[in-house]
Amino acid sequence: MSKVTVAALQCAYTANMTENIDRVEGLIVDAAKKGAQIILPTELLQGPYFCREERDEFFDWAYPANEHPVVQRLAPVAKKLGVAIPASIFERDNHHYFNSLVMIDADGSIMGTYRKSHIPDGPGYEEKFYFKPGNTGFKVWNTKFAKIGVGICWDQWFPECARAMMLMGADLLFYPTAIGSEPENPTLDTKDLWQRAMIGHAVSNVVPVIAANRIGNEGGQIFYGSSFIADQRGEKVAEFGRTETGVLTASFDLAQVKLNRASFGFFRDRRPDLYGILTQ
Amino acid sequence: MSKVTVAALQCAYTANMTENIDRVEGLIVDAAKKGAQIILPTELLQGPYFCREERDEFFDWAYPANEHPVVQRLAPVAKKLGVAIPASIFERDNHHYFNSLVMIDADGSIMGTYRKSHIPDGPGYEEKFYFKPGNTGFKVWNTKFAKIGVGICWDQWFPECARAMMLMGADLLFYPTAIGSEPENPTLDTKDLWQRAMIGHAVSNVVPVIAANRIGNEGGQIFYGSSFIADQRGEKVAEFGRTETGVLTASFDLAQVKLNRASFGFFRDRRPDLYGILTQ
Numbered sequence: 001m002s003k004v005t006v007a008a009l010q011c012a013y014t015a016n017m018t019e020n021i022d023r024v025e026g027l028i029v030d031a032a033k034k035g036a037q038i039i040l041p042t043e044l045l046q047g048p049y050f051c052r053e054e055r056d057e058f059f060d061w062a063y064p065a066n067e068h069p070v071v072q073r074l075a076p077v078a079k080k081l082g083v084a085i086p087a088s089i090f091e092r093d094n095h096h097y098f099n100s101l102v103m104i105d106a107d108g109s110i111m112g113t114y115r116k117s118h119i120p121d122g123p124g125y126e127e128k129f130y131f132k133p134g135n136t137g138f139k140v141w142n143t144k145f146a147k148i149g150v151g152i153c154w155d156q157w158f159p160e161c162a163r164a165m166m167l168m169g170a171d172l173l174f175y176p177t178a179i180g181s182e183p184e185n186p187t188l189d190t191k192d193l194w195q196r197a198m199i200g201h202a203v204s205n206v207v208p209v210i211a212a213n214r215i216g217n218e219g220g221q222i223f224y225g226s227s228f229i230a231d232q233r234g235e236k237v238a239e240f241g242r243t244e245t246g247v248l249t250a251s252f253d254l255a256q257v258k259l260n261r262a263s264f265g266f267f268r269d270r271r272p273d274l275y276g277i278l279t280q
Numbered sequence: 281m282s283k284v285t286v287a288a289l290q291c292a293y294t295a296n297m298t299e300n301i302d303r304v305e306g307l308i309v310d311a312a313k314k315g316a317q318i319i320l321p322t323e324l325l326q327g328p329y330f331c332r333e334e335r336d337e338f339f340d341w342a343y344p345a346n347e348h349p350v351v352q353r354l355a356p357v358a359k360k361l362g363v364a365i366p367a368s369i370f371e372r373d374n375h376h377y378f379n380s381l382v383m384i385d386a387d388g389s390i391m392g393t394y395r396k397s398h399i400p401d402g403p404g405y406e407e408k409f410y411f412k413p414g415n416t417g418f419k420v421w422n423t424k425f426a427k428i429g430v431g432i433c434w435d436q437w438f439p440e441c442a443r444a445m446m447l448m449g450a451d452l453l454f455y456p457t458a459i460g461s462e463p464e465n466p467t468l469d470t471k472d473l474w475q476r477a478m479i480g481h482a483v484s485n486v487v488p489v490i491a492a493n494r495i496g497n498e499g500g501q502i503f504y505g506s507s508f509i510a511d512q513r514g515e516k517v518a519e520f521g522r523t524e525t526g527v528l529t530a531s532f533d534l535a536q537v538k539l540n541r542a543s544f545g546f547f548r549d550r551r552p553d554l555y556g557i558l559t560q
Binding site for chain 2: 117118119120121122133137138154157158159160162163164167168192193196197199200201202203204233234235263264265266268269270271272273274275276277278279280
């Protein structure tokens, strides 16, 4: 009962949302055939990473969370296959726009919405133009298969986010992502840094980490894939390169991970009395 | 003015404290010759890692911080060479015993004491028998060459500690260490985990990290060295293996590091309003 199989999906997207959802659905089916129970698509799978530019028309790509075409399409898929799917969407809530995650459980039910807490901004990643910083706080989801935390992309660089989800009881950490080249700094390749930050979370929290990133060339911005699954010691147990499309899977014995975590004693030895500065 | 050269020392120790301090002094001289300005010896350089066992007699190895033979010997060395030395000691303060760090600046002055906040406990690492958890809080030191944070060994696994020192203005993070094999679990080699956790801090805080670990076989417990210096992207720029004695050095342009840090925007995008759970 403590065994769980997870998957990370990696693919490119076009401007055609229906095609994109079709592609992701196909990969979800592949992942389920491989035994995956919790299946992570990349961030904003509905289409191109529009935050590459600041253009008003892209606000039309947002929908109320539960009405979002991605959710409408993937919830029945989750139910049919009996898999849980953290689905990343562009959400509109009246006059507010968020970079959000709708958690779909294995019976197709919507467990709720998490809104990305940390919003990046810079050349090629103009997210502060589109998204209000999330107002939900971090969330963990007691899915059919495991209690999981899901951070969205930029959240993955913040140790506070990983630790908070762990303190809320997460057994696995998932990160849907859209990251690639830096238009203003062609010599900066952040791929290793991106992995190192999350591998640090894996070790410091003794928890497996699953990250799914897109690939493809979108107007000269090259998304570098390199999706991976790391175990609770930060060892990469599955990893894609920068151009493959497909499904990564890995299985974990969460009871064993829990013993490893207790044995390390990090949660025993924390000093919350000294951490006040983190909240100022 | 923003350039700084740092060093990490790696060596083994015997039961003879004077010999141990002699050895460390020799390495400090070597490091200074290589241009190092801030020179990090390993944790508890006074002798064997006594926490391997729980024995009353070892409490006699503690001294009041400023009277500790390590401090008495290394402060004049710091002054003579014009280098800053974070010196790890076993401290006694009346009836309390701490795993402490005395910061010696380049003029030989004692800047103060930091007491290790996170205390491990387990087979081979029975620190809770000896040390009261530190009551100083995290500290940063405005040395002649740079503002630095120093965590002591187990502190290095805690992202909260690294982040707190950064929020206090640290430009470099140092970690004196004593870590090796696991007597109760011979198959567990923590070397990669140990490096990954600190490399995570380097990336998440865009800060160079300097770690110095001892080597040697102490009663069957094998200390694995692997001291390293990582740059602000988590790239190891200098690293020892598991058995070498010597000095690692690296130079950093702190003005450039500061620009890298600002450009990444992690400190811009933090959400202290959501981090309350970390202090509970």
